[in-house]
Amino acid sequence: MARTVGVTHQDGVSPFLKCRISQDFGGALGEVTVTGYLTEQCEMELRSVWESPFAQDTIGDTAKGAKPAAIGQTYSENTTRTLWNSQQTWEGTEPPELTMTIKLIARNNAKQEVNAPIMYLLMMASPELLNSIPVDVESSELGVDWDPSAMSLNLSNIGSDKPVFNSGFSVSGVKTGRIPAIAMFEIGGRIMLPMRISSVSYDVNAPKTPTGDFAYNTVTITAAPKRMFNRSDIPKYFS
Template sequence: MAVVVGVPNDDGISEYNKCRITQNIAGAEVTVVAYMTEECQLAFRALWESPFEGDSVGDVGAISKTASLAQSVNEKTSKTVLNSQQVWQGNEPPELNLTLRFHAYTNAKTEVDDPIKYLSQMISPELEELVPISSDGIGGRIPADAAFNIGRKLQLLMRISEVSFDVNAPKTNQGHYAYNTVTITAAPKTMINKSQVPNIFKF
């Protein structure tokens, strides 16, 4: 069974300005559709370090102090360009920061409340109450990956690490949110290889 909640398809807003997040919840394929704001960023980070930054020729005990004294007197140093040499330590999984907007048109529950509920479920695990292994031998489950389709430009399986929203946003007469802004942080399980990068972009 497929469940689609969030902003409607017939609102006149381009799909390129919407984000779709899909995950299997309780046997149903749930898709949350939201408007993207200007604050939606995907960051790739490489980890570079300078392991020789504090080293210099003769950096041993009294010799090091002598070198420091010589530098203060003669304005000379035993450090070299090698001290600034960076060494690659790896790449982090790319991090996605999304600010999404939900607005009630005809049904505030399915257009605003339900998307927030499902996004909160997508970040949550399902653990056993007392023992780590249940009677069926399966045990608890960690939060599942969610499929992100971002403006039809980026498609990635990602793990959600943060979901936040305004609990005091304006409400309708029925007590549902009239609109709300949700902030999401997510990242894939691993870093992405150079050869894999073209696969996530849909140009």
């Protein structure tokens, strides 16, 4: 059963000024959507890594020539460095990182409009781990099987919470935990991105109602996709 918390669509504020964050928790809780107001602190950064591998490749920087070259430059004000030393090579592009602050305001129900959204955002960023070793000591069998025919590669699962590669291995007698799941971000009704939340922060001393719930609060979220995007991937995330 789907559940929506946070600011409502009945507040008269344009959906272009809101952010919706959804994640499927499974079980009885089902899919939960948190809606908050966008603030001015909302930035997306795409960063490519460029390095200068030739920065030290000069005649004067060889092991035996470094000191004499430095002395020579000091007195002559000449150098063996060239423009080639500043040549950069591309080392990759990092996944785009989102840093945003959303505002939650209580109008009718502070628990559902402010407290619950903060709780669910913290849950979206958290794993579900075991309390002890991942071996079921009550299991009579513990083994690893491999079925080569079960190996498969599903590229359509890239960017989702589903496995991209099935190795064909199966393990019996072992229990495992779950890493933080992907959340779907809908930002201003225009940007749609599946991302993993890496940090959630909020004001624990924000003003409260007579019942002890937050009257309003701001939540800062940092998130990023699992992988970088190709140039051809980017348009499909902008509606």
